[in-house]
Amino acid sequence: MKKVHVILSICMLILLIIFRIFIIQDYNAFDDHFYKQGDHVPLFANKIGPFHNPSESYRYYDLPFCIPDHVKLEENKEDVGEVLNGDRLMSGPYALDFLVDKDSEILCRKKLTKDEVAQFRRAVDKDYYFEMYYDELPIWGLIGRVENREVTEDTKYYNYFLYKHIHFDIHYNRDRVIEITARMDPHSVLDLTEDREVDAEFTYTAKWKGTDILFENRMDKFLQTSLPHIHWFSIINSCVTVLLLTGFLATILMRVLKNDFVKYAHDEEAVNDQEETGWKYIHGDVFRFPKHKSLFAAALGCGAQLFTLTIFIFLMALVGVFYPYNRGALFTALLVIYALTSGVGGYTSTSFYCQLEGTNWVKNLIWTGCLFFGPLALTFCFLNSVAVSYSSTAALPFNTIMLIVLMLTLVTSPLLVLGGIAGKNSRTNFQAPCRTTKYPREIPVLPWYRSTIPQMAMTGFLPFSAIYVELYYIFESVWGQKIYTIYSMLFIVFILLLIVTVFVTVASTYFQLATEDHKWWxxxxxxxxxxxxxxxxxxxxYYARSGMSGFMQTSFFFGYMACICYGFFLMFGTIGFRASLLFVRHIYRSIKCE
Incomplete structure (x- = not known):
């Protein structure tokens, strides 16, 4: 156990160091943003893309926007998390100096060719938006609009307009920027309907206004608009309903168990040759090790690692690390913590595998390292190739991929091996309260609804009903343009999900054993x-109701959601088995088994 504590201490120390370098540094990076009148305030153009396809993003200057003479196209250096988020910041086209109002400032004049007009028209037709950052504050806006022009009853034509003028409202408090909004002028547009060369003049205005909002609170507006009041009512309603159902199920289960204990205690005092029935009848088989125990132990190891990762992410969210538009912090945290928790997966998998009297622990360790990461890596390779073919910013550059490979090689793999060695050296015997017979009993013929798939459907529905309301808001945050910030509520829902999963899995295991089916592992x-x-x-x-479309967005949505749901499957499968194992050990310790 001392070796385990040493390994965990080393992992925590490395986590704190990397966390300090990659995340805390970004969190406090804005504290020195003080300006004097006329000072240059950094403005970066980030990305553009279809509004309903968040994964399909491109560099801002991939569209033929005019570039003023004073702008040097230099890409800002991004950390790993920002690159994973698809951010590619470059110098913005607008000059918004501190406390300097602009009145119809000419950005540039440009003659758009037929190809450029067609390119803009396709972008307007797909509802392209732009995203910029001004003093680390986000700015959004649509680049144009489409209007219907009905010619006949059966035929419609469309007019395509590109916005030429943008107005910036900037709020400040003394020497700091507090807020910025962008408004497109609906009357200053460029008609792109026809394929012809067009002379364009792009302009912008800026108006500075004072405010009492403190710099530390400038992100609060995103917190206030993140959730409607009906969300709280829906969550509370779901929690109460599910807790009542779970309590009802737990009460029934405890009463049935009490009757079983009384019955078996009475049978022990009665004639010994009376035939046993129910879950006591299979006491000699219930602790028989499962088939494919190396794979089973690896699944438990991956689940334990993902559960540890989830807990760390929640702790960081609750202390305020993932504030709105802290670009890349979440992805950086996921990458770093996953790498550092590989030791937990290796230790859990190997120690349990050795308890099951496994001998080839190296093979088990390989299973542990590949069971979740293997499908994730294959999915990433396919989706990254799709993003490269689209020239999207979702495609990771070569140096970022090599950095991730180095982290996996120098951090994840050694910690996985160290955890496996610690698990092997701390080997203990499997604690079974009943002796396992030499030959297994034959399982009686059961109705179809007691088979694996119907039982999975019944046990998975109740936990899902506890979270389906929250799922919508999470999906809107990940795959939409909304912001999720109420992590305390999400943590409560997660705890509720854990409780419900434990109860329904334990109940399912009991009913399976009661039918004398001992293959419960x-x-x-x-x-x-x-x-x-x-x-x-x-x-x-969700996909059917969203506006997502196109091969790239569809591939990213279903590809990465498959990996996420697979991770949930491993994590909650581990929780369900651990709860069932404690339950089975408890009930068989409570009776006398010969």
């Missing part, structure tokens, strides 16, 4: 993780 894991399958089914419903 894999069944409890599959039933606990079945919530991930329900979440992926919800993805189909």
């Amino acid at each position: 894999w069944r409890s894991f599959l039933c606990g993780g079945s919530t991930g399958l329900f979440i992926y089914t919800y993805c189909l419903y």
Whole structure:
């Protein structure tokens, strides 16, 4: 155990150091943003893309926007998390100096060719938006609009207009920038309907206004607009309903168990040759090790690692690390913590594998390293190739990929091996309260609804019903343009999901054992993780109602959601099995088994 504590201490120390370098540094990076009148305030143009396809993003200057003479196209250096987020910041075209008003300032004049007009028209037709950052404050706006022009009853034509003028409202408090908004002038537009050369003059205005909002609170407006009041009512309603159902199920289960204990205690005092029935009848088989125990232990290891990762992410969110538009902080945290928690996966997998009397622990360790990361890496390779073919900013550059590979090689793999060695050296015998017989009993013929798939459907529905309301807002944050900030509510829902998963999996295991079906190991894991399958089914419903379209966005949505739901499957499968194992050990310790 001392070796385990040393490894965990080393992991925590490395985590704190990298966390300090990659995330805390960004969190406090804005504290020195003081300006005097006329000072240059950094403005970066980030990306453009279809409004309903968040993954399909491109560099701002991939569209033929005019570039003023004073602008030097230099790409800003981004950290790993920002690159993973698809950010590619470059010098912005507008000069918005501190406390300097602009009145119809000419940005530039440009003659658009037929190809450039067609390129802008395609972008306007797909509702392209732009994203910029001014003193690290986000700015959004649409680049144009489409108007219907009905010619006949059956035929419609469309007019395409490109916005030429943008107005900036900037709020300041003494020597700091507090807020910025961009408004497009609907009357200053460029008609792109026809394929012809067009002379364009792009202009902008800027108006500075004072405010009492402090610099430390300038992101609060994103917190205030993140959730409607009906969200709280829906969550509370779901929590109360699910807790009542869970409490009802737990009460019934405890009463049935109490009756079983009384019955078996009475049977022990009665005639010994009376035939045993129910879950006591299979006491000699219930602790028989499962098939494919190396794969089973690896799944438990991956689930334990992902659960540890989730807890760390929640702790960081609750202390305010992931404030709105802290670009890349979440992705950086996910990457770093996943790498550092690989030791947890290696230790959990190997120690349990050795308890199951496994001998080839190296093979088990390879299974642990590849079971989740393998499908994730294959999905990433495919989706990154798709993004490269689209010339999208979602495609990771070569140096970022090599950095991730180095982190996996120099951090993840050694910690996985160290965790595996610690798990092997701390080997203990599997604690089974009943002796396992030499030959397994034959499982009786059961109705179809007691088979694996129907049981997974029944046990996965109740946990899913506890979170489906929250899922919509999470999907809107990840795959839409909304912001999710109420992490305390999300943490409560996560705890509720854990409780419900434990109760329904334990109940499912009990009813399985009561029918004298002793193959509960894999069944409890599959039933606990079945919530991930329900979440992926919800993805189909969400996609059908969203405005996402195109091969790239569809591939990214279903590809990465498959990996996320697979991770949920492993994590909650591990939780379900661990709860079932404690339950089975408890009930068989409570009776006398010969």
